[in-house]
Amino acid sequence: MRILIIGSGxxxxxIAHSLSASGGKHTLFAAPGNGGICEMASTVPIRADDIENxxxxxxxxxxxxxxxxxxxxxxxxxADRFDEEGMAIMGPSxxxxxxxxxxAFAKAFMQRxxxxxxxxxxxxxxEYDQAAxxxxxxxxxxxxxxxxLAAGKGAVVCATVDEAVETLRFMLREQGFGAAGAxxxxxxxxxxxxxxxxxxxxxxxxxxxxPAQDHKRVGEGDTGPNTGGMGAYAPVPVVTDDLLAVARDRxxxxxxxxxxxxxxxxxxxxxxxxMLTADGPRVIEYNCRFGDPEAQVVLPLLASxxxxxxxxxxxxxxxxxxxxxxxxxxxxxxxxxxxYPGRYETGFPIRGLDKARAERDVLVFHAGTASGRQxxxxxxxxxxxxxxxxxxxxxxxxxxxxDRAYKAAGRISFENMQFRRDIGKRGxxx
Numbered sequence: 253m254r255i256l257i258i259g260s261g262x263x264x265x266x267i268a269h270s271l272s273a274s275g276g277k278h279t280l281f282a283a284p285g286n287g288g289i290c291e292m293a294s295t296v297p298i299r300a301d302d303i304e305n306x307x308x309x310x311x312x313x314x315x316x317x318x319x320x321x322x323x324x325x326x327x328x329x330x331a332d333r334f335d336e337e338g339m340a341i342m343g344p345s346x347x348x349x350x351x352x353x354x355x356a357f358a359k360a361f362m363q364r365x366x367x368x369x370x371x372x373x374x375x376x377x378x379e380y381d382q383a384a385x386x387x388x389x390x391x392x393x394x395x396x397x398x399x400x401l402a403a404g405k406g407a408v409v410c411a412t413v414d415e416a417v418e419t420l421r422f423m424l425r426e427q428g429f430g431a432a433g434a435x436x437x438x439x440x441x442x443x444x445x446x447x448x449x450x451x452x453x454x455x456x457x458x459x460x461x462x463p464a465q466d467h468k469r470v471g472e473g474d475t476g477p478n479t480g481g482m483g484a485y486a487p488v489p490v491v492t493d494d495l496l497a498v499a500r501d502r503x504x505x506x507x508x509x510x511x512x513x514x515x516x517x518x519x520x521x522x523x524x525x526x527m528l529t530a531d532g533p534r535v536i537e538y539n540c541r542f543g544d545p546e547a548q549v550v551l552p553l554l555a556s557x558x559x560x561x562x563x564x565x566x567x568x569x570x571x572x573x574x575x576x577x578x579x580x581x582x583x584x585x586x587x588x589x590x591x592y593p594g595r596y597e598t599g600f601p602i603r604g605l606d607k608a609r610a611e612r613d614v615l616v617f618h619a620g621t622a623s624g625r626q627x628x629x630x631x632x633x634x635x636x637x638x639x640x641x642x643x644x645x646x647x648x649x650x651x652x653x654x655d656r657a658y659k660a661a662g663r664i665s666f667e668n669m670q671f672r673r674d675i676g677k678r679g680x681x682x
Contacts, residue, residue, distance in 0.1 A: 253278045255319065256283065256315045257282045257293065257318075258306060258318065259300050259320070260286045262547070263542050265619070268292050270554060271558055271559055275557055282294070282295050283309065286618045287621035287633050288617065289618065300325050301328060303325060306318075307333050310337075318334060319343070319562060320520075326352075327401060331346070342521070342565050343541070345519075348540070351518075352401070352541075355398070356437055359437055359439070361514075366506070367510075371440045374435065374437050380424040383438060384421075388413055388417070391413065392412050392415070392416055393410060394410050395409050396423065397436060397437045398423055398435075399433070403480060404468070405480070406478075409441065420438075442529055442534060443527075446465060446525065446526065447465055448464045448546045451508075452565045452575070453521070453570070454566075454570045458505075459561070462487045462577050464487070464550050468481060470592070470593060472674045479593045479638075482671070482672045484675070485581065485583040485653065486582050498532055502533070503526070507522065520565065520566075521541050522540070544619075552582050582647075583653040585661045586642050587664060589670070590669065592638035592670070599624060599635065601633070601666065603666065605664060613645060614643065614646070615646070616660070616664075618640075619641060621634065621636055622634055654676045658673075
Protein backbone atom coordinates (compact mmCIF):
# COMPACT_ATOMS: atom_id res chain seq x y z
CA MET A 253 0.00 0.00 0.00
CA ARG A 254 1.17 3.53 -0.83
CA ILE A 255 0.51 5.95 2.03
CA LEU A 256 0.93 9.73 2.27
CA ILE A 257 1.32 11.43 5.65
CA ILE A 258 0.73 15.18 5.64
CA GLY A 259 2.65 17.22 8.21
CA SER A 260 6.10 17.79 9.68
CA GLY A 261 5.88 17.40 13.45
CA UNK A 262 6.27 14.87 16.19
CA UNK A 263 2.67 13.74 15.71
CA UNK A 264 3.39 12.87 12.07
CA UNK A 265 6.58 11.03 13.04
CA UNK A 266 4.55 8.98 15.53
CA ILE A 267 2.01 8.19 12.80
CA ALA A 268 4.80 7.13 10.44
CA HIS A 269 6.35 4.96 13.16
CA SER A 270 3.03 3.21 13.86
CA LEU A 271 2.54 2.52 10.15
CA SER A 272 6.10 1.27 9.67
CA ALA A 273 5.40 -1.28 12.42
CA SER A 274 2.22 -2.41 10.67
CA GLY A 275 2.10 -5.79 8.96
CA GLY A 276 2.84 -6.04 5.22
CA LYS A 277 4.99 -4.01 2.86
CA HIS A 278 4.09 -0.36 2.50
CA THR A 279 5.60 2.65 0.79
CA LEU A 280 5.42 5.78 2.94
CA PHE A 281 5.60 9.38 1.79
CA ALA A 282 5.54 12.48 4.01
CA ALA A 283 4.83 16.06 2.95
CA PRO A 284 6.90 17.86 4.00
CA GLY A 285 8.21 15.52 6.74
CA ASN A 286 11.23 16.25 8.93
CA GLY A 287 14.69 15.01 9.85
CA GLY A 288 13.32 11.91 11.58
CA ILE A 289 10.44 10.96 9.32
CA CYS A 290 12.88 10.76 6.38
CA GLU A 291 14.37 7.61 7.94
CA MET A 292 11.15 5.68 7.24
CA ALA A 293 9.40 7.65 4.49
CA SER A 294 10.25 9.53 1.31
CA THR A 295 9.82 13.22 2.10
CA VAL A 296 8.18 15.55 -0.41
CA PRO A 297 8.75 19.35 -0.36
CA ILE A 298 5.06 20.28 -0.32
CA ARG A 299 3.62 22.35 2.54
CA ALA A 300 0.81 20.82 4.57
CA ASP A 301 -1.55 23.62 3.55
CA ASP A 302 -0.72 23.43 -0.20
CA ILE A 303 -3.85 21.41 -0.93
CA GLU A 304 -3.83 21.45 -4.73
CA ASN A 305 -0.23 20.29 -5.01
CA UNK A 306 -0.90 17.57 -2.43
CA UNK A 307 -3.86 16.38 -4.52
CA UNK A 308 -1.70 16.36 -7.65
CA UNK A 309 1.06 14.43 -5.89
CA UNK A 310 -1.34 11.84 -4.47
CA UNK A 311 -2.92 11.33 -7.87
CA UNK A 312 0.43 11.08 -9.71
CA UNK A 313 1.88 8.66 -7.15
CA UNK A 314 -1.29 6.58 -6.98
CA UNK A 315 -1.54 7.02 -3.21
CA UNK A 316 -3.93 4.51 -1.63
CA UNK A 317 -4.43 6.27 1.71
CA UNK A 318 -3.62 9.78 2.93
CA UNK A 319 -3.46 10.74 6.60
CA UNK A 320 -3.74 14.44 7.38
CA UNK A 321 -1.81 15.18 10.57
CA UNK A 322 -2.24 18.90 11.39
CA UNK A 323 -5.46 20.85 11.72
CA UNK A 324 -4.91 23.63 9.19
CA UNK A 325 -5.30 21.60 5.96
CA UNK A 326 -8.36 19.88 7.44
CA UNK A 327 -10.01 23.19 8.30
CA UNK A 328 -9.13 24.42 4.80
CA UNK A 329 -10.96 21.45 3.26
CA UNK A 330 -8.30 18.99 2.17
CA ALA A 331 -10.57 16.02 2.94
CA ASP A 332 -13.25 17.48 0.70
CA ARG A 333 -10.78 17.84 -2.19
CA PHE A 334 -9.53 14.27 -1.82
CA ASP A 335 -13.12 13.03 -1.69
CA GLU A 336 -13.86 14.92 -4.90
CA GLU A 337 -10.96 13.09 -6.55
CA GLY A 338 -12.12 9.71 -5.21
CA MET A 339 -9.01 9.29 -3.05
CA ALA A 340 -9.17 7.93 0.50
CA ILE A 341 -8.11 10.30 3.28
CA MET A 342 -8.31 10.03 7.05
CA GLY A 343 -9.68 13.32 8.24
CA PRO A 344 -12.97 15.21 8.61
CA SER A 345 -14.60 17.49 6.06
CA UNK A 346 -14.16 21.24 6.43
CA UNK A 347 -17.70 21.44 7.81
CA UNK A 348 -16.94 18.85 10.49
CA UNK A 349 -13.48 20.31 11.21
CA UNK A 350 -15.20 23.49 12.41
CA UNK A 351 -15.30 21.73 15.79
CA UNK A 352 -11.67 22.84 16.02
CA UNK A 353 -11.52 25.63 13.47
CA UNK A 354 -14.15 27.72 15.27
CA UNK A 355 -14.48 27.57 19.04
CA ALA A 356 -17.61 29.70 18.68
CA PHE A 357 -19.14 27.04 16.43
CA ALA A 358 -18.07 24.24 18.79
CA LYS A 359 -19.55 25.94 21.86
CA ALA A 360 -22.85 26.60 20.09
CA PHE A 361 -22.91 22.98 18.89
CA MET A 362 -22.37 21.68 22.43
CA GLN A 363 -25.09 23.93 23.73
CA ARG A 364 -27.53 22.66 21.08
CA UNK A 365 -26.68 19.01 21.74
CA UNK A 366 -26.63 19.20 25.55
CA UNK A 367 -22.96 18.21 25.79
CA UNK A 368 -21.44 19.29 29.13
CA UNK A 369 -19.07 22.26 28.82
CA UNK A 370 -18.37 25.61 30.46
CA UNK A 371 -20.87 28.47 30.32
CA UNK A 372 -19.70 31.06 27.78
CA UNK A 373 -20.28 34.18 25.68
CA UNK A 374 -18.97 34.90 22.19
CA UNK A 375 -17.82 38.35 21.04
CA UNK A 376 -16.81 39.63 17.60
CA UNK A 377 -14.05 41.99 16.50
CA UNK A 378 -16.18 45.10 17.03
CA GLU A 379 -17.47 44.05 20.46
CA TYR A 380 -14.48 44.71 22.68
CA ASP A 381 -16.41 47.15 24.90
CA GLN A 382 -19.26 44.67 25.37
CA ALA A 383 -16.81 41.84 26.11
CA ALA A 384 -14.92 43.92 28.67
CA UNK A 385 -18.19 44.99 30.33
CA UNK A 386 -19.37 41.36 30.51
CA UNK A 387 -16.10 40.26 32.15
CA UNK A 388 -16.27 43.10 34.68
CA UNK A 389 -19.81 42.09 35.56
CA UNK A 390 -19.11 38.33 35.69
CA UNK A 391 -15.80 38.50 37.56
CA UNK A 392 -12.73 36.27 37.43
CA UNK A 393 -11.17 33.82 36.93
CA UNK A 394 -12.29 33.34 33.34
CA UNK A 395 -10.79 31.83 30.20
CA UNK A 396 -10.44 33.94 27.05
CA UNK A 397 -10.04 31.96 23.83
CA UNK A 398 -9.32 32.98 20.27
CA UNK A 399 -12.06 31.29 18.27
CA UNK A 400 -9.84 30.35 15.33
CA LEU A 401 -6.67 28.28 15.00
CA ALA A 402 -3.82 29.59 17.15
CA ALA A 403 -1.38 26.64 17.28
CA GLY A 404 -2.54 25.59 20.74
CA LYS A 405 -1.69 28.97 22.25
CA GLY A 406 -4.99 30.82 21.90
CA ALA A 407 -6.53 30.01 25.30
CA VAL A 408 -5.58 32.32 28.17
CA VAL A 409 -6.57 31.58 31.76
CA CYS A 410 -7.11 34.98 33.38
CA ALA A 411 -6.92 35.10 37.16
CA THR A 412 -8.15 38.70 37.44
CA VAL A 413 -10.63 40.93 35.67
CA ASP A 414 -7.84 43.31 34.62
CA GLU A 415 -5.92 40.43 33.04
CA ALA A 416 -9.03 39.30 31.17
CA VAL A 417 -9.74 42.81 29.88
CA GLU A 418 -6.13 43.18 28.74
CA THR A 419 -6.29 39.80 26.97
CA LEU A 420 -9.48 40.88 25.20
CA ARG A 421 -7.75 44.07 24.12
CA PHE A 422 -4.79 42.07 22.79
CA MET A 423 -7.01 39.73 20.77
CA LEU A 424 -9.81 42.01 19.57
CA ARG A 425 -8.21 45.44 19.27
CA GLU A 426 -4.52 44.69 18.74
CA GLN A 427 -5.22 41.57 16.66
CA GLY A 428 -2.55 39.69 18.57
CA PHE A 429 -3.66 36.38 17.08
CA GLY A 430 -4.58 37.81 13.69
CA ALA A 431 -7.72 36.43 12.11
CA ALA A 432 -7.84 33.62 14.70
CA GLY A 433 -8.68 36.18 17.40
CA ALA A 434 -11.16 38.25 15.40
CA UNK A 435 -13.84 36.40 17.36
CA UNK A 436 -13.34 35.30 20.97
CA UNK A 437 -15.04 32.99 23.41
CA UNK A 438 -15.07 34.00 27.08
CA UNK A 439 -16.03 31.14 29.35
CA UNK A 440 -16.20 30.22 33.00
CA UNK A 441 -13.10 28.75 34.59
CA UNK A 442 -13.47 25.05 35.34
CA UNK A 443 -11.70 23.31 38.22
CA UNK A 444 -10.26 19.82 37.89
CA UNK A 445 -7.71 17.69 36.10
CA UNK A 446 -7.49 17.67 32.33
CA UNK A 447 -7.47 14.62 30.08
CA UNK A 448 -7.29 14.06 26.33
CA UNK A 449 -9.66 11.47 24.88
CA UNK A 450 -9.24 10.31 21.28
CA UNK A 451 -11.71 8.44 19.11
CA UNK A 452 -11.24 7.05 15.62
CA UNK A 453 -14.51 7.76 13.77
CA UNK A 454 -15.68 6.49 10.36
CA UNK A 455 -18.81 8.65 10.11
CA UNK A 456 -21.02 6.05 11.80
CA UNK A 457 -18.97 4.06 14.32
CA UNK A 458 -16.05 4.89 16.56
CA UNK A 459 -13.33 3.26 18.68
CA UNK A 460 -11.55 4.83 21.64
CA UNK A 461 -7.79 5.05 22.20
CA UNK A 462 -5.99 5.30 25.54
CA PRO A 463 -6.73 8.57 27.39
CA ALA A 464 -3.73 10.87 27.80
CA GLN A 465 -2.78 13.99 29.73
CA ASP A 466 -0.94 16.86 28.04
CA HIS A 467 1.22 19.56 29.71
CA LYS A 468 0.52 22.84 27.92
CA ARG A 469 2.37 25.41 30.01
CA VAL A 470 6.06 25.93 29.27
CA GLY A 471 7.17 26.03 32.91
CA GLU A 472 7.24 23.46 35.68
CA GLY A 473 4.28 23.50 38.00
CA ASP A 474 2.13 24.56 35.03
CA THR A 475 3.53 28.09 34.92
CA GLY A 476 4.22 30.43 32.05
CA PRO A 477 2.49 30.77 28.68
CA ASN A 478 0.73 28.01 26.79
CA THR A 479 2.70 26.03 24.24
CA GLY A 480 1.81 23.37 21.69
CA GLY A 481 2.58 20.87 24.47
CA MET A 482 5.68 20.13 26.55
CA GLY A 483 4.99 16.48 27.33
CA ALA A 484 2.29 13.88 27.86
CA TYR A 485 1.59 10.49 29.35
CA ALA A 486 -0.95 7.70 28.91
CA PRO A 487 -3.06 6.15 30.26
CA VAL A 488 -4.35 8.60 32.90
CA PRO A 489 -4.94 7.03 36.34
CA VAL A 490 -7.80 9.38 37.24
CA VAL A 491 -9.69 8.33 34.10
CA THR A 492 -11.18 5.18 35.54
CA ASP A 493 -13.29 2.75 33.53
CA ASP A 494 -16.44 4.27 35.05
CA LEU A 495 -15.37 7.82 34.17
CA LEU A 496 -14.42 6.72 30.67
CA ALA A 497 -17.89 5.23 30.22
CA VAL A 498 -19.48 8.53 31.29
CA ALA A 499 -17.32 10.49 28.83
CA ARG A 500 -18.18 8.03 26.07
CA ASP A 501 -21.93 8.14 26.70
CA ARG A 502 -22.34 11.84 27.51
CA UNK A 503 -19.70 13.39 25.23
CA UNK A 504 -18.24 11.22 22.46
CA UNK A 505 -21.40 9.43 21.31
CA UNK A 506 -23.66 12.54 21.44
CA UNK A 507 -21.01 14.57 19.58
CA UNK A 508 -20.83 12.10 16.71
CA UNK A 509 -24.59 11.58 16.62
CA UNK A 510 -25.11 15.34 16.62
CA UNK A 511 -22.73 15.75 13.68
CA UNK A 512 -24.69 13.15 11.71
CA UNK A 513 -28.03 14.74 12.53
CA UNK A 514 -26.79 18.21 11.59
CA UNK A 515 -25.52 17.02 8.22
CA UNK A 516 -21.75 16.68 8.55
CA UNK A 517 -20.82 13.15 9.67
CA UNK A 518 -17.44 13.05 11.39
CA UNK A 519 -14.74 10.88 9.81
CA UNK A 520 -11.23 10.96 11.24
CA UNK A 521 -9.68 11.47 14.65
CA UNK A 522 -11.85 13.29 17.18
CA UNK A 523 -10.06 14.76 20.18
CA UNK A 524 -12.13 15.69 23.20
CA UNK A 525 -10.22 17.83 25.67
CA UNK A 526 -11.87 17.10 29.00
CA MET A 527 -11.95 18.81 32.37
CA LEU A 528 -12.66 16.26 35.08
CA THR A 529 -14.81 18.39 37.37
CA ALA A 530 -16.60 17.44 40.58
CA ASP A 531 -19.78 17.20 38.48
CA GLY A 532 -18.24 14.87 35.91
CA PRO A 533 -16.26 15.35 32.68
CA ARG A 534 -16.92 18.51 30.68
CA VAL A 535 -15.51 19.48 27.28
CA ILE A 536 -12.79 22.14 27.22
CA GLU A 537 -12.37 21.96 23.45
CA TYR A 538 -12.45 19.69 20.43
CA ASN A 539 -9.61 19.01 18.00
CA CYS A 540 -10.06 17.40 14.59
CA ARG A 541 -6.81 15.37 14.68
CA PHE A 542 -4.35 13.63 16.98
CA GLY A 543 -2.88 15.84 19.67
CA ASP A 544 0.82 16.63 19.70
CA PRO A 545 2.52 15.36 21.89
CA GLU A 546 -0.34 13.03 22.91
CA ALA A 547 0.08 11.03 19.69
CA GLN A 548 3.62 10.19 20.83
CA VAL A 549 2.21 8.28 23.84
CA VAL A 550 -1.16 7.09 22.54
CA LEU A 551 0.04 5.48 19.30
CA PRO A 552 2.92 3.49 20.87
CA LEU A 553 0.31 1.92 23.21
CA LEU A 554 -1.84 0.74 20.29
CA ALA A 555 -1.61 -3.06 19.99
CA SER A 556 -4.07 -3.27 17.10
CA UNK A 557 -2.65 -2.91 13.60
CA UNK A 558 -2.46 0.86 13.00
CA UNK A 559 -2.93 0.67 9.24
CA UNK A 560 -6.05 -1.47 9.55
CA UNK A 561 -7.50 0.99 12.08
CA UNK A 562 -6.62 4.05 9.99
CA UNK A 563 -7.97 2.54 6.78
CA UNK A 564 -11.24 1.58 8.47
CA UNK A 565 -11.48 5.15 9.77
CA UNK A 566 -11.04 6.58 6.28
CA UNK A 567 -13.15 4.07 4.32
CA UNK A 568 -15.68 2.90 6.94
CA UNK A 569 -15.79 -0.37 8.78
CA UNK A 570 -14.82 0.36 12.37
CA UNK A 571 -18.04 -1.36 13.33
CA UNK A 572 -17.90 -0.19 16.92
CA UNK A 573 -14.80 -2.32 17.48
CA UNK A 574 -12.72 -1.92 20.61
CA UNK A 575 -9.10 -1.29 19.75
CA UNK A 576 -6.56 -3.51 21.50
CA UNK A 577 -4.17 -1.58 23.71
CA UNK A 578 -0.81 -2.64 25.12
CA UNK A 579 -0.46 -2.98 28.90
CA UNK A 580 1.69 -0.51 30.77
CA UNK A 581 2.26 3.20 30.18
CA UNK A 582 4.01 5.68 27.91
CA UNK A 583 5.47 9.09 28.76
CA UNK A 584 6.83 11.76 26.42
CA UNK A 585 9.18 14.62 27.34
CA UNK A 586 9.48 17.42 24.77
CA UNK A 587 12.90 18.98 24.24
CA UNK A 588 12.38 22.55 23.05
CA UNK A 589 14.44 25.50 21.88
CA UNK A 590 15.30 28.10 24.50
CA UNK A 591 12.81 30.98 24.36
CA TYR A 592 9.94 28.86 23.01
CA PRO A 593 6.99 29.58 22.83
CA GLY A 594 8.29 33.11 22.29
CA ARG A 595 11.24 34.05 20.10
CA TYR A 596 13.94 31.42 19.74
CA GLU A 597 16.96 30.62 17.60
CA THR A 598 17.43 27.53 15.45
CA GLY A 599 20.24 25.92 13.48
CA PHE A 600 22.03 24.26 16.41
CA PRO A 601 23.49 20.74 16.00
CA ILE A 602 21.76 17.99 17.98
CA ARG A 603 24.02 15.60 19.90
CA GLY A 604 23.41 12.25 21.57
CA LEU A 605 20.49 10.93 19.51
CA ASP A 606 22.09 7.53 18.96
CA LYS A 607 22.72 7.14 22.69
CA ALA A 608 19.13 8.07 23.49
CA ARG A 609 17.67 5.65 20.95
CA ALA A 610 19.89 2.88 22.27
CA GLU A 611 18.11 3.02 25.62
CA ARG A 612 15.63 0.22 26.24
CA ASP A 613 11.98 0.88 25.35
CA VAL A 614 12.62 4.42 24.14
CA LEU A 615 11.35 6.15 21.00
CA VAL A 616 12.63 9.55 19.83
CA PHE A 617 10.17 11.48 17.68
CA HIS A 618 11.37 14.44 15.64
CA ALA A 619 9.38 17.68 15.53
CA GLY A 620 11.61 20.65 14.66
CA THR A 621 14.66 19.05 13.03
CA ALA A 622 16.28 19.30 9.62
CA SER A 623 19.51 18.35 7.95
CA GLY A 624 22.01 21.22 7.79
CA ARG A 625 25.57 22.22 8.37
CA GLN A 626 27.55 24.74 10.33
CA UNK A 627 30.08 26.81 8.41
CA UNK A 628 32.71 24.53 6.95
CA UNK A 629 31.25 21.45 8.63
CA UNK A 630 29.56 18.26 7.41
CA UNK A 631 25.81 17.72 7.07
CA UNK A 632 24.24 16.93 10.43
CA UNK A 633 20.91 17.08 12.21
CA UNK A 634 20.03 20.60 13.34
CA UNK A 635 17.24 22.26 15.28
CA UNK A 636 14.65 23.92 13.04
CA UNK A 637 11.68 24.67 15.29
CA UNK A 638 10.40 25.50 18.76
CA UNK A 639 9.62 21.95 19.79
CA UNK A 640 12.58 19.92 18.57
CA UNK A 641 12.21 16.33 19.83
CA UNK A 642 9.76 14.22 21.80
CA UNK A 643 11.43 11.49 23.86
CA UNK A 644 8.97 8.71 24.70
CA UNK A 645 9.60 6.02 27.28
CA UNK A 646 7.55 2.84 27.59
CA UNK A 647 7.20 0.88 30.81
CA UNK A 648 5.14 -1.46 32.89
CA UNK A 649 3.81 1.56 34.77
CA UNK A 650 4.02 5.33 34.60
CA UNK A 651 7.05 5.57 36.91
CA UNK A 652 9.06 3.21 34.72
CA UNK A 653 7.98 4.99 31.53
CA UNK A 654 8.99 8.39 32.95
CA ASP A 655 12.34 7.09 34.19
CA ARG A 656 13.16 5.77 30.72
CA ALA A 657 12.03 8.97 28.99
CA TYR A 658 14.07 11.22 31.26
CA LYS A 659 17.15 8.99 31.15
CA ALA A 660 17.10 9.07 27.34
CA ALA A 661 16.39 12.83 27.28
CA GLY A 662 19.51 13.29 29.39
CA ARG A 663 21.58 11.76 26.58
CA ILE A 664 20.55 14.49 24.14
CA SER A 665 21.85 18.04 23.98
CA PHE A 666 21.69 21.13 21.79
CA GLU A 667 22.34 24.77 22.52
CA ASN A 668 19.69 26.47 24.70
CA MET A 669 17.73 23.23 25.13
CA GLN A 670 14.85 23.42 27.60
CA PHE A 671 12.39 20.84 28.93
CA ARG A 672 10.06 20.33 31.85
CA ARG A 673 11.18 18.03 34.63
CA ASP A 674 7.73 17.41 36.10
CA ILE A 675 5.94 15.60 33.28
CA GLY A 676 3.56 13.00 34.72
CA LYS A 677 3.80 14.31 38.28
CA ARG A 678 0.02 14.46 38.66
CA GLY A 679 -0.29 10.93 37.34
CA UNK A 680 2.23 9.63 39.88
CA UNK A 681 0.27 11.29 42.69
CA UNK A 682 -2.90 9.57 41.48
